[in-house]
Each structure stands twice: as C-alpha cells, then as structure tokens.
Amino acid sequence: MNIWNPVRITWLHRANPVVKLGLIFALFFMTVLTHDLDFMMYQALVFMVCLVVLSGVKPWKMLLFFIPFLLAFISSSSSMMLFGKGETLWWEWGLFRVSEESFYRGLHLGFKGIAFASEGLLLVTTTSSVDLFYSLMQKLRLAPKYAYSFMASIRLLPMVWEEFVIRRQALKVRGVRPIRGVRNMVNRAGMYVVPLLAQSIRRAHRVAAAMEAKQFNGDQVKARTYYYPSRYSRYDLLVIGLLAAAACCAYVAAGYFPWFGIGDVRFD
Amino acid sequence: MGTSMQEKLGVQPRRGLRLSDILVTVLVSLVFGVIYHFWGSVYNLFKPLFFEADELLYGMWFAAATLAYLLIRKPGVAIIAEVAAAHVEVLFGSGWGLTLLLYGLIQGLGAELVFAAFRYRSTSAWTLVIAGAGAAIGSMMMDFYYSYTDDLQTWMFLAKYGMRVISGAVIAGLLMLLLAKALDRTGVTSLLRPASKKDYEALDDARHV
Numbered sequence: 001m002n003i004w005n006p007v008r009i010t011w012l013h014r015a016n017p018v019v020k021l022g023l024i025f026a027l028f029f030m031t032v033l034t035h036d037l038d039f040m041m042y043q044a045l046v047f048m049v050c051l052v053v054l055s056g057v058k059p060w061k062m063l064l065f066f067i068p069f070l071l072a073f074i075s076s077s078s079s080m081m082l083f084g085k086g087e088t089l090w091w092e093w094g095l096f097r098v099s100e101e102s103f104y105r106g107l108h109l110g111f112k113g114i115a116f117a118s119e120g121l122l123l124v125t126t127t128s129s130v131d132l133f134y135s136l137m138q139k140l141r142l143a144p145k146y147a148y149s150f151m152a153s154i155r156l157l158p159m160v161w162e163e164f165v166i167r168r169q170a171l172k173v174r175g176v177r178p179i180r181g182v183r184n185m186v187n188r189a190g191m192y193v194v195p196l197l198a199q200s201i202r203r204a205h206r207v208a209a210a211m212e213a214k215q216f217n218g219d220q221v222k223a224r225t226y227y228y229p230s231r232y233s234r235y236d237l238l239v240i241g242l243l244a245a246a247a248c249c250a251y252v253a254a255g256y257f258p259w260f261g262i263g264d265v266r267f268d
Numbered sequence: 269m270g271t272s273m274q275e276k277l278g279v280q281p282r283r284g285l286r287l288s289d290i291l292v293t294v295l296v297s298l299v300f301g302v303i304y305h306f307w308g309s310v311y312n313l314f315k316p317l318f319f320e321a322d323e324l325l326y327g328m329w330f331a332a333a334t335l336a337y338l339l340i341r342k343p344g345v346a347i348i349a350e351v352a353a354a355h356v357e358v359l360f361g362s363g364w365g366l367t368l369l370l371y372g373l374i375q376g377l378g379a380e381l382v383f384a385a386f387r388y389r390s391t392s393a394w395t396l397v398i399a400g401a402g403a404a405i406g407s408m409m410m411d412f413y414y415s416y417t418d419d420l421q422t423w424m425f426l427a428k429y430g431m432r433v434i435s436g437a438v439i440a441g442l443l444m445l446l447l448a449k450a451l452d453r454t455g456v457t458s459l460l461r462p463a464s465k466k467d468y469e470a471l472d473d474a475r476h477v
Contacts, residue, residue, distance in 0.1 A: 024366060032413055072364060076415060083424040097421070109415050113364070120366040124358055149290040150352065153298050157356075160299055190450065193303075197296060197447075198454040201339070204295040205459045208288030217287040266416060 004125045006056030011242065012126040013056060014235040018139040021132070023243055024123045030247060031115045037108045037265050038258040042250035044111040047118035050246050055125040069117050073110040081106030101265070108265045122243075129154055135230035144218035152207055156200070163199055167192055285342055292460060293336045297349040300332040301356025323431035327439030329371075330403035333379040334396055334440045338448035339460055343380075343388055346399075350376030371410050378406025379440075391448075396441035404429070404436030 006013065012020065027047075034040050052062050084106060086099025133147040171191065179185050211217070218224055307329075311322050336349035354372030357364075364371075382399040383390075408429050411417045417425060451457055 028366060028370075079424075079428075080415065080420065083420050085419050085421055102419075105416060105419060112415075116367050117364060120358065120364075120368075123366065129359065145285070145287040145290055146348075149287060149294045150355070152291060153295040153352070154359075156295055157298050157302070160295075160302070190447075193447065194450045194454065197299060198451055198456045200295050200299055201292055201451070201456045201459065204292040205288055208286075208291040211291070212287050266419060 004055070004057050006125070007058055008056040010054045010056045010126070011235050011238050012054045012122065014233065015239040016139070016230060016232050016236050017127045017132040017135045018230070019232065019236040020123050020127060020239065021136075023240060024119055027119045027243065027247065028116065031112060031119065034112070035108075035264045035266055036254065037104055037111075037260045037262055038254040039251060040108050040111045040115065041259060042253045043247070044114040044118065046246050046250040046253075047115055047122070050243070051118045051121055051125070054122060054242075057125055065121065069114050072113040072117055076113040077106035077110035079106075080109050104260065104262055105265045131228070131230075134226060134228045138226055138230045144216060144224070148211060148216045149208075152211065153204065156203060156207065159203065160196060160200055163196055164192065167195060285340075285344055285348075289340050289342060289345065289460070290348065293340055293345045293349050294352045296336055296339065297332040297352035298356050300335070300349075301353040304329060304353060304357055305360055321431075323428055324435050325439070326407075326432045327400060327404070327435035327437070327441075327443075329407070330375055330379060330400055330436050330440035331444050333376050333403055334399055334444045335448060337379070337383055337388075337399070338391060338396075338444060339451070339457060341388055341391070343384065346380040346383060347373065347376035350379070350403075367414065371407060374406040374410050375403040376406075378402040378404070391445075393442060393445055396445050397437040398441075400436035400438070400440035400442075400444075401433045402436075403440060404433040408432070 031040075031043060034043065048066075052059055055062060081098055081103050082096045084099070084102025086097075086101030086103075086105075088100035089097070090100060090103065091098045130151060133142070133151050136142040137144055137147045176188075176191075179188055307325070311325050311328075330350070332349040332353040333346040336345045339345075350372040351369060352372075354368040357368050358366060379399040379402050382395065382402040386395050408417070417428070420428065448457075
C-alpha cells in the first residue's frame, strides 16, 4: 500500500527501508550542521531535484507538495529576518529590525526547511509503512509489539474518520446549532473529541486483546519468522552512492559558484 | 475482559508496557496526529493576529504525551505518544519532514522526565502543568539546533518561549487533564486500569525496591 501512487518504481523504492532511514538521518545531520548559506541553498536545490526524479510521483503532483514547503520557508525565515540579532541595520520600524545578518540567517533557515522537507519526503514517498516496520523488526530488532501496534493503528485510523462522520451526522439529527462564540466552540470540540477518543480506546483495546492472543506481541518466542522478509540488495549501495553524490554535488557547487559568499550565518 | 483473557492465556502481568498499552497509546496519538494536522491551519490563522501569536497554540503539539500518560500511567508512553503523533504527520507529507520525529522524540522526553521525577504516580494538575512546560522546553532545545533561536533578539526569545511554555502548561497540562476526566466519566479508562493498578502494587512491594 502506498498512498503516494508512484507512476515509476525507482532505485529508492527498491532499497531496504532501514538503509534509507539511516541514509536520510545522515543527510539530516549534514543539513543540521551546515551553517554556510551557499551550501544550504544548493542542498535545498539538489534534494528537490532528487525528490522529483526519485520519488516516482507525477511531477505535477509533486508540485502540489511544494506548497507546504513554501509555508515552511516563510514561517521559518520571517521570524529570524525580522527579529534576529545583527549589526548592519537595513530597516527598522517599531519592533521590527531587519539587519543584513538576520536577513541572510532567515534565508538560510528557509533553505534549511526546504532541504529537510525534501529529505524527509524522499523517504516517505518511497516507503510504505508496512515495509518500514517489517524491516525495523528484522534488521534493527525493534520489538514486535511496537511495530505491530503502529501498523495496526494505521489501519484503524480510517475507522476513526468514519466515526467522526457518524458523530457529525448524529449531532445534526439531534438539532445541534451552528457554533457561536468561543465557549460554544470549546463545548462543541468536546462533543466530538470525547466520544471519538473513547471509541478509539475501546477499539484499540479489543484489537490488542485479539493480537495478544495470536502472539503478535512476540513476548514468548525468541526466534520468529516474518511474512515479509526484509533483505539488503545492490540497490542499497546504489542509493547510498547516488545520495552521497548529490550531497557532494551541492558541496562542490557551493565552492565553485557561490551566490552569496558570506560563509557562516551564525551571530559572532 | 482484558484481565480474564490474560489469565486464560497464562500471561503474567508485567511492569513493562504490554501490546494493549502500546496500541491504545498509538491509536490515541494517531487521532491527535490528525488533529495536529488540522491544528496547523488554526495555528496559521493565529499568525497575523500579532507576531508569534501562534506560539500561544503551540501546546497542542504536546497534548498527546500528557493525555497518553493520564490514560496508561506507565513509563515510556509519553515518548511513544509524541513519536506516534509525529509519525502520522510525516505520513501525511508535512512540510517539516522527518524533523518532526526528532521534535516528537525530544518533546516526549521532556514530558517523560517530569513524570519520571514523580515516579509515574502523580496525576495532579501541577504535575501536568510542569510536564507540559517540560515538553515545551524540550522543543526549545531542538529549536536551538534547528533554527538558531539563540540568535533572536533577547526580548523576542523570551516572548516566544514564554508563550510556548505557558501554552504547553495550559493546553497540554490543564486541558488534557479535563479531557482525561471526561474520558473517565465515559468509563473506558476502566479497561486500561486493572493492569496499571497491579503494576503500582508491584512497585510498592518491598521485595522489588
């Protein structure tokens, strides 16, 4: 099951989820530790390209997912731009104080947000959660009770949505009036949240009892077999090579074609 | 129902988390994950009100941790709850990517440490207020690395995190306590209690201390 509906199957789809997870976290740490504006900009660019090429999702659909990127960009950069520390003052109005340093630092944060989002989506768009949890159990020895709980609850989630719809209809039938005022809003939220949560707890408890009866928790058996075996393959190496090359590209490009050339964006 | 099933199977009640504890925690957090997803739009509505006003709603993002603790009252649930809630948001393709998982982990840890300090026994309003604030401080730590917030002007830094801590204390602390009480009244929590009561007796047992 893949909600992203890829039209092409790429190397990234074929690689082992644990390898991908490790790789993405490695890229994350690279991005977190990058304080150079040019390198960060090229990272954002390179990983966006990787995402369009490697996710296998239709490009127009991918564009749709760039909208939240834009929001992330604005919200992570604006605050630092307007309120950041800096000495070369550009513009001041009331509490807002835009300086050269804070402006570039804000820009840096925006690119950082895009780089993070692209790296995350590289994993999310190419890995189904079932594959991920099966390989976490087999390769990283994640206790089956955690893995199966996550997998089961993902399947239970649509039922919660169904119950939400039923609850809305039930309230409508009982003639609940449209929301007026804050107090009313809180009451109304309670009318939905309490029954939905109560029902989720009941259902989760029932399902868990059945799963425990079938030994899904894996407490009693040391060695167990899995329905989906998870293996390493040559695609793992290919993907590691590919993404490492992408990161190197960004680094080299930042060295040879710097756009800003201001180096470290941190204050002093 | 749960207990009789265990007895039939010969499963000994243990101090650690059982599959049912985890499943309840994860499902409740997943519901919260969906709420978070929509909360994002409420959060954005608040933005234009005055700058960083959105911080006043930030506490909602810690709510899964405290509610899960109020329901299960065992070590580890606060962390699992936050990670599970973040995991749904990641699945939905949030613009924040996998950083959310790290945020979830450290926010959960913030709340978890507070509960651990009270030895997982206290469910008083104060404990929850401190736990909500603890989660906020956890997220602040993450912000240092993620977005250089220590480079903000000092007053802005204080305003931003002051609002966040208060929001964590009120929404994740007090509001979730009210919600947990409402859930208690529906009677579902009695499904989860029998096991945890035994656990506490085991903790109190002199032989184990």
